Amino acid sequence: MxxxxxxxxxxxxxxxxxxxxxxxxxxxxxxxxxxxxxxxxxxxxxxxxxxxxxxxxxxxxxxxxxxxxxxxxxxxxxxxxxxxxxxxxxxxxxxxxxxxxxxxxxxxxxxxxxxxxxxxxxxxxxxxxxxxxxxxxxxxxxxxxxxxxxxxxxxxxxxxxxxxxxxxxxxxxxxxxxxxxxxxxxxxxxxxxxxxxxxxxxxxxxxxxxDVASFARTRLRPRVAVRTPHAARLADALSREARARRRSVEVVTEAGSRITVYGSSCPEIGETAFRHGVLVHQLADEIGDTGVPAPGSLPAPGLVPGPAPAPGTDDRAVRVPRPDPxxxxxxxYGHPRGGRPGDVRRERGDRRPRSADGHDGRTGGGRRTPPGLGRPVRGPLRPVRYELRRMFGTPAALLAVAAVLVPSVLIAVPLARAGRTPLADLLAAWPALLPLPPAALGAGLLGALSFGEEFRYPALAEARGCVPRRLGLLLAKLAVTAGAALLLALLTAAADLGALRLVYGADAVPVPDNWPELAVDWAALTVGCGWVGLLGAGVFRITMAGVASVVVVPTVVVPLLRTVLDGPSVRTAAGFTRRLHESGWAAWLDWSHQVDRWLPVLSGLLAQPVALALALSLTALLCAYLFIGLSRRVRW
CATH class of the missing domain: 3.40.50.300 (P-loop containing nucleotide triphosphate hydrolases)
Incomplete structure (x- = not known):
């Protein structure tokens, strides 16, 4: 109920x-x-x-x-x-x-x-x-x-x-x-x-x-619609005969040549028109709507049976036949699942306090409940599966991949002809005039679509205009976006390498010895751009805001960081690897044989202005998202 x-x-x-x-x-x-x-x-x-x-x-x-x-x-x-x-x-x-x-x-x-x-x-x-x-x-x-x-x-x-x-x-x-x-x-x-x-x-x-029978008796009344060029004359004749016979007949004169008669029938009105010599163009039975009834004319509100029908009438005739259920x-039509939906299932732990009138006091008692604050946000219950079907359910992801691979190949082939571009930038199709390579911008677009499409076409919350901001949903989006960005980075590098070897030969583009370090840098760049696009769209609720957040990193944040980092410094982190060995932490973690190889890579990655700008942008956007999306005090 x-x-x-x-x-x-x-x-x-x-x-x-x-x-x-x-x-x-x-x-x-x-x-x-x-x-x-x-x-x-x-x-x-x-x-x-x-x-x-x-x-x-x-x-x-x-x-x-x-x-x-x-x-x-x-x-x-x-x-x-x-x-x-x-x-x-x-x-x-x-x-x-x-x-x-x-x-x-x-x-x-x-x-x-x-x-x-x-x-x-x-x-x-x-x-x-x-x-x-x-x-x-x-x-x-x-x-x-x-x-x-x-x-x-x-x-x-x-x-x-x-x-x-x-x-x-x-x-x-x-x-x-x-x-x-x-x-x-x-x-x-x-x-x-x-x-x-x-x-x-x-x-x-x-x-x-x-109930519908009472509603039909009090709201819907049978009537007769009459069209005649002598509407006033016929209405007067019907009213006089009804008074003479002491019958309850109501005649309503409408615009033009139409009158509506309540309490009579087509044969009676036709006979009256024949006796008075009135020409009739239309005579038809209708079901009339009497409008909103006065409160005093109906039973008190509540689902109670209506008044009893008049003697000699069949209550079933009041109800209009319905289609076969x-x-x-x-x-x-067959029910897809067993059982009856009306079966009441008791939930455990339902010990809610009730007021004197027996109702839960959380939303009643005169308290105003803003939208979204009456209950905790729920769903999706399977966030990773939901996010995968959301991303690959439209051609947007495939179009973004195609929009990245084709320009990357077209940029990498001319760059290799000059012979002045480093191999890492060559495989990423990243010329000096572009703030970011196409793959990084494509990863940012995929991340921005992850939230931007849901705000534009809401699918999880009817009529709210937004989607639930659950932490599980955010983690699922981050994981799926990272996977899509890594796949896009791999496809881009493979396509560029294949195109270069096809055009210039295998000897012209050798595989470098430090390819694992280059792969880490490349993966970090694409994943970071994808996450920035995702969080930017989640904060500003529009796809283009997520893409703009990605573009702002190399054009605005990186110059500011370079200004700060190029200033005078008193202390440096030189000798960090040596001191880590001397402290014993490397041996305790049993990865001392990898320290000399990966610590310079990680420290060099963090020393790059683009990587540091991505880290700062991700931190700022994540804090903004958590404040706006997960705070229960903020109206969506």
């Missing part, structure tokens, strides 16, 4: 709150419609339930608030708007990436694609999907963790009647297995046709919470 208690949004400027003290329930095993005209506060109410909007109140999902759920994706499935994702990613790749984020097997993605009817389109890009296909994929994303509760914001908006029938058939099947479904709509007829309970909002306040578009 879903229980919304005292939801109140934060007012903006001098305007009243979009949602004001809203309380209602959505029972399990039923479909509940949150009904209201545009601007009534339906979307804001959903965002308040998900801690995406600042405000007061609390929402209990099977008795637990959101911040008490250990696995929110297993309890709540959300569909707010379109599917957030890179347009070049395939439908299958998007679901498999989210499967790693929520910690479910990758086979679950293929299973859901078949359930929602996208099995034949699993290789289609997100940017090419139609609105109906996008909505199917969004529902698959919401069902990925097999949640008990589904929250959907206007899921049928813009869909064809066939697509809407399929959508609500799937929701009906989910509710039939014990799940809770809550969706928003502005169409009262759709609510009466597809929902079991209807919660009506007006200006952010609760007007009524009814077991079939959607002619195909059977």
């Amino acid at each position: 879903l229980q919304a208690i005292g939801l109140t949004s934060e007012p903006r400027r001098d305007l009243p709150p979009a949602v004001d003290n809203l309380s209602f329930e959505a029972p399990p095993g039923a479909v509940t419609a949150l009904l209201g005209v545009p601007g009534a506060g339906k979307t804001t109410a959903l965002r308040l339930m998900l801690d995406l909007e600042p405000g007061r109140g609390t929402t209990l999902f099977r008795g637990r608030p959101l911040h008490r759920l250990s696995r929110p994706c297993r309890e709540i499935g959300v569909l707010l708007g379109d599917v957030p994702g890179h347009p070049a990613r395939t439908a299958r790749g998007q679901l498999r990436m989210l499967a790693a984020a929520v910690g479910v097997p990758a086979a679950r993605a293929d299973e859901l694609l078949d359930i929602v009817g996208l099995g034949a389109l699993r290789g289609e890009r997100l940017g090419t999907l139609s609105l109906g296909m996008d909505r199917r994929l969004g529902l698959a994303c919401a069902l990925l963790g097999d949640p008990h509760t589904l929250l959907l914001d206007a899921p049928s908006a813009g869909l064809s009647p066939r697509e809407s029938g399929w959508l609500f058939g799937l929701l009906r099947a989910h509710a039939g297995r014990g799940g809770t479904v809550l969706y928003t709509t502005a169409d009262s007829k759709e609510a009466a046709r597809t929902a079991d309970h209807v919660v009506t909002l007006d200006a952010g306040r609760l007007v009524a919470a009814q 077991g079939r959607a578009d002619g195909s059977p």
Whole structure:
């Protein structure tokens, strides 16, 4: 069961709150419609339930608030708007990436694609999907963790009647297995046709919470639409006959030649028009929407049965027939996993304090909860697998590799012709006029895309516009970016060496004896640039900011360091290796035979302005990232 208690949004400027003290329930095993005209506060109410909007109140999902759920994706499935994702990613790749984020097997993605009817389109890009296909994929994303509760914001908006029938058939099947479904709509007829309970909002306040039969009797009334060139004359005749027969007939004159009659029928109106000689162009039965009812005309808010039907009437006739809950578009729907989603599972260690009214006091009691602070950030549960699928799920990584290898070869071949470029710079395709070699810039771009794409196409947090800043996610991104940078460095050096030997011969480009030391320098440069790009994009939330952070290192930070290092010095680190041997540390660590070889390499690496600038830039960006991303006091 879903229980919304005292939801109140934060007012903006001098305007009243979009949602004001809203309380209602959505029972399990039923479909509940949150009904209201545009601007009534339906979307804001959903965002308040998900801690995406600042405000007061609390929402209990099977008795637990959101911040008490250990696995929110297993309890709540959300569909707010379109599917957030890179347009070049395939439908299958998007679901498999989210499967790693929520910690479910990758086979679950293929299973859901078949359930929602996208099995034949699993290789289609997100940017090419139609609105109906996008909505199917969004529902698959919401069902990925097999949640008990589904929250959907206007899921049928813009869909064809066939697509809407399929959508609500799937929701009906989910509710039939014990799940809770809550969706928003502005169409009262759709609510009466597809929902079991209807919660009506007006200006952010609760007007009524009814079962669908009571809603249909109080909100939807049968009427007769009449078009005639003598509308005023026919309306007067109908009103006089109704008064003479003491019948409750309401005649509403609309614009033009149309009148609407409540409490009568087509045969009676046709006979009245014939007796008075009135020409009739149209005479049709309709289901009329009476608008938002007055609070006093309905039962008190709450999911209680409506008034009894009039004697002699069949209550079943009030409800509009629904599509078969077991079939959607002619195909059977089967639950992919065993068990009932409505089964209540007790969590260990749930000893939360409760107030006098029985509700958890963390988000209730008039306390305002800014977005993102109501619960700890969760996900991805499998960060390394998620990051690998995120990086290689789009052609951006392959395009970046191609954009590095081709210029590197084109730069290395002319440089070798002059014969004045050192072999290390030749294999890295690093002329003196470039601040960094192409491979280092490419590694920085791969790192910047690691966070920049997620901020632009959020995939882990619906409607937040950003991704969770977990330490595990950061470590996974650092590891995958380092691996991609090392692979890019290896491919670049191999491509340049192969091109040079092909053009000038094997004797012209010999392998140097100190190639391990050169490989360490080359790997440190590319990995450092990749990490700078990643942290720069993570701090500034844009890809170009990560690339700019990489370019700033040789153009701004290195000149400043050279100015500082070229100044007068009183002490030096000369003789460090000798003193290390004399102190006994090298022998204790049992690597004295490697000290003489690697310590000069490491000390020389740290003495280079570019390496020192990278180290300082990484330190500064990491501190900024930890402060901005992992601090719970900072609003995202």
